[in-house]
Amino acid sequence: QRHFVESGGGSVQPGGSLRLSCAASGFNVVDYNIGWFRQAPGKEREGISCITVSIGATWYVDSVKGRFTISRDDAKNMVSLQMNGLKAEDTAKYYCAINRFGRCPGVTADYDYYGQGTQVTVSS
DSSP states (O other): OOEEEEEOOEEEOTTOOEEEEEEEESSOGGGSOEEEEEEOTTSOOEEEEEEOSTTOOEEEOGGGTTTEEEEEETTTTEEEEEEOSOOGGGOEEEEEEEETTSOSSOOGGGEEEOSOOEEEEEOO
């Protein structure tokens, strides 16, 4: 059974940093394109980054380019998201997910979610 455990969220001031982790079980992250998503209250879920199988090519939505970095640790079966220069508009619950069609980024509906997410709050 596939399962994700997202962690690393918290409350930070604008300009701060957080590192989110997504630990997988029941499958190997190296075999799938994995995406990070976020959802703020009252807003639709938004894809913000993904990483591909094998070579680990990456994609970022424009609003996080240059600030966020996605990475994969095959030995730990984990995908991480380093977030620097955090802004108030980054406040949301963050989730990782598998693209079942092998796309990166694809569309939100392409993804299957197996975790509860981790909350990130950016405020002064």
